[in-house]
Amino acid sequence: MTTETAGAESLRRRSEELVVSVDDVSFAYGDLPVIESVSIDVEPGAFLGLVGPNGSGKSTLLNLMLGLQKPDTGTVQLFGEPAGEFDAGERIGYVPQNATAAADRMPVTVRELVTMGRYPRRLVGRFSDEDRRAIDDALRAVEITDLADRRVGQLSGGQRQRVFIARALAAEADLLALDEPTVGVDAESREAFYELLADLNDSGLTILLIEHDIGVVTTYASEIACLNRRLYFDGDPEDFVATDALAAAYGTDQHVLTHDH
Amino acid sequence: MTSHHLATILLQGSTDSFSPIESLWRLFEWLLVDVYGTGMNLLSELLGVRMLGYPYMQRAYLAAVCIAVIGPLVGTFLVHRELSMLADTLAHTAFAGVAVGLFLNAALSLSLSPLLTAMIVAVGTALLVELLIDYADAYSDTSLAIVLTTGFALGSVLITATDGGIAVGIDAYLFGSLSTVSKDNVGLLVAMSLLIGTLVTVAYRPLLYVTVDATAARAARINVRLYKRLMVVLTALVVVSAMQIMGVILVAAMLVVPVATAGFVAQSFKQSILLAILAAEFAVLSGVTLAYVYGIAAGGSIVLSAAAVYATVLVVTKVDIRWVLRLLPTRSGPSVEHAEQGLEADGGERE
Known part of the structure; x- marks a missing residue:
């Protein structure tokens, strides 16, 4: 060599x-x-x-x-891959600027938004027990389990941020x-x-x-x-x-x- | 069992052989006339409501029920992507599509279905608008206004350039009509409802992700562009399927008004779709009935019903009753507090 x-x-x-x-x-x-x-x-x-x-x-x-x-x-x-070709979307959790403001107006619950973290792994088909466990764990990790069924727009600014973090955690992002x-x-x-x-x-x-x-x-x-x-x-x-x-x-x-x- | 065999059996052992599409059509006709029609006739006699017994009213109700499902189903994504005006834009370009069909038929002695040309033009425009918003960096609002007016202008020019274009019943396309709902129309609406229902079910997750947070969806490697295109194409399909009943000018309301209504009360996205469909069903059933009873345009009465539901829900959920009471004239000065107490004593509702 x-x-x-x-x-x-x-x-x-x-x-x-x-x-x-x-x-x-x-x-x-x-x-x-x-x-x-x-x-x-x-x-x-x-x-x-x-x-x-x-x-x-x-x-x-x-x-x-x-x-x-x-x-x-x-x-x-x-x-380790060219960023444009990288396709393991579940490894990335992204909270864009003003994302939380946009979600304010939408009729989405905390659980619905956190569940989106699993979408890259399961775009169609039933969620597995593992998917559900990851979502529950993510809600628990940022202490919003009791808010899961609330509309995101009803939460305080600080709580809303946690919802978006939970989405990345549910994805088990790196x-x-x-x-x-x-x-x-x-x-x-x-x-x-x-x-x-x-x-x-x-x-x-x-x-x-x-x-x-x-x-x-x-x-x-x-x-x-x-x-x-x-x-x-x-x-x-x-x-x-x-x-x-x-x-x-x-x-x-x-x-x-x-x-x- | 293939649909062919099924259709043959359903047609009581008919020995003719049909193509799969023909078999499906026969099956649909049988379901429409013998199953649904008979059921409605029975209902008509049971309730003593004569209009339910007329085949054209039976078709109108079925078509309206379909519209009230697919309109809000697609509209919920559209409204929350803040693209409500897209439905209106595509409806107006679909009108241009109808005009193109009529013009080509007259000029080249063809016999194209104006609905087919409307479908092609509307889907094409939908993709074009998505491109404009994506690449031309134009405000989506402005792009939509330009495409809407250009489409309608093209339609009006082609219609007036076509001999006897006005006589073909362009009014029916503009304002919608119940009496022109043929078996074909109902067949198209039922087929579209199945197609659109299936597509939205299969693509529900990416559509939702793209609607709520397109940037994050892209980071999660979801094909945002594909699903945005799917969304606008679905809108075109809904608009064209529904425009014969609703009219091109009013059809967009079915994608927007029930969705806005549901937005006041829905807690989740799924709930907002279901409530929007519920509000739309109420609007179409009362609208079609009113249109028959008073001999008025169905599109208009449906949209007015939908707007009435919207206004009612708005008032019930958003308006503080104390604020209304303060506006009432107070006789020899009973204070607002008294009025409120009186209301409570009467068992009235307070916000």
């Missing part, structure tokens, strides 16, 4: 182990560059907080990572991606929500989180990526707070509000 193929082999094995591997990716909407040569890896079990000013391309990067958009240049691997999940949620529920995410992360779930509240992210995430078209920082939260990456990315003086816990 030549050194070159051995290198390729080890690279391949390494990227198989990664949940997401973004390699020198650029993306533009028409003439407007949104992402420029970004490279970032997400290890299994990571809790990555993605921060950056409004319009910095956070949601686009998340969509690229999940294979929902194609990069103009560069490659994205998801669980990766949970959340795009500004706590917009419009009161401070107390928000804290409880992040405690829940931290617990889920402790039990092995990989989490990608877009969050505008930098204080919250640096408290709970195990890794911070700061984006403003380019990647300004990727590393430990402590280091992020200590460096001037934040000011560089935001272009202004930013003060991190640390939360006392």
Whole structure:
């Protein structure tokens, strides 16, 4: 075996182990560059907080990572496969921006929404005992079992977020991606929500989180990526707070509000 | 046993041989005339209601019952995807489809069924609109308005360009009619109800996921584009099947009004479909009856019935009775509190 193929082999094995591997990716909407040569890896079990000013391309990067958009240049691997061809939908739990607001108006119950997590595994046909157990477990894990038959729109902001997390848990997903999940949620529920995410992360779930509240992210995430078209920082939260990456990315003086816990 | 054999047996040992479609049709005719018709005649005599004994009214009721199932069944997904106007748009382009059929028949001496051309044009438009919304980045509202008016304009031009087009009974297509419901129409509606019912049952989960949270559905690797297309094609099928009774201008109401009504009270998505069908059945049965009794357009009376149900449910579920009482003139100043107490004392309902 030549050194070159051995290198390729080890690279391949390494990227198989990664949940997401973004390699020198650029993306533009028409003439407007949104992402420029970004490279970032997400290890299994990571809790990555993605921060950056409004319009910095956070949601686009998340969509690229999940294979929902194609990069103009560069490659994205998801669980070791090209993200665009990856088809094991049950491994991904996604809570899109404003998803909870849309569900407000619909006559769907908590159980109906959580059950959608099983759809990638069972698009037609009867649910098995295993499906039902996964749904019940998911409801229990986020403590909404007693709300199962309520309409999602009748719940408080904090409870609604838990419903969407439960959907990902019912899917028995390996990766949970959340795009500004706590917009419009009161401070107390928000804290409880992040405690829940931290617990889920402790039990092995990989989490990608877009969050505008930098204080919250640096408290709970195990890794911070700061984006403003380019990647300004990727590393430990402590280091992020200590460096001037934040000011560089935001272009202004930013003060991190640390939360006392 | 094949449908062929079944039909043969049902036709009391007839020795003619039929194609499968012909056999199905004979079976349907037998069910419609001998089973359903006889049953309705019996009902008519039992209740002493003469209109139930007329074959054209029997057909009208059956067709209306079918419409009240498929309309809300598809409409529930459509309304919650915030595409209510799509039904109206497709109905108006289906009218263009009818006009295309009549025009081609007159110009080329063909004998196409206008319903067939309407089906083709409506399904084609449905897919086109889905493309416009997906790719052209146009507001769906604007895309729909453009397609709706263009379709209707095309229809009106073709109708006036066709000799005697007005005489073919374009009114029946515009406003709907009970008396023109033929066996073919009922057959089409029953077949469509079975087809649409089956498709929605099989594709219920992806349709629901795409309706509630299309982005997450895509992340979960559900073929969102396919199911969005299925949804608009189903809408086209419903609209064209129902337009002869309802009229192109009013048919969209059957996909929207009962669904909106159910939305006030339904707790779950499944419940909202069932309640919408229930509201629609009430509307069509009372609408068809009123249309017969008063000799008015069926489409109009059905939609007015549906709107009445909507308004009633709205008032019962949303309007606070105390607020209404405050609007009432108060005689020599009995306060609102007194009025409320009086209401309670009378055993009246309070919100």
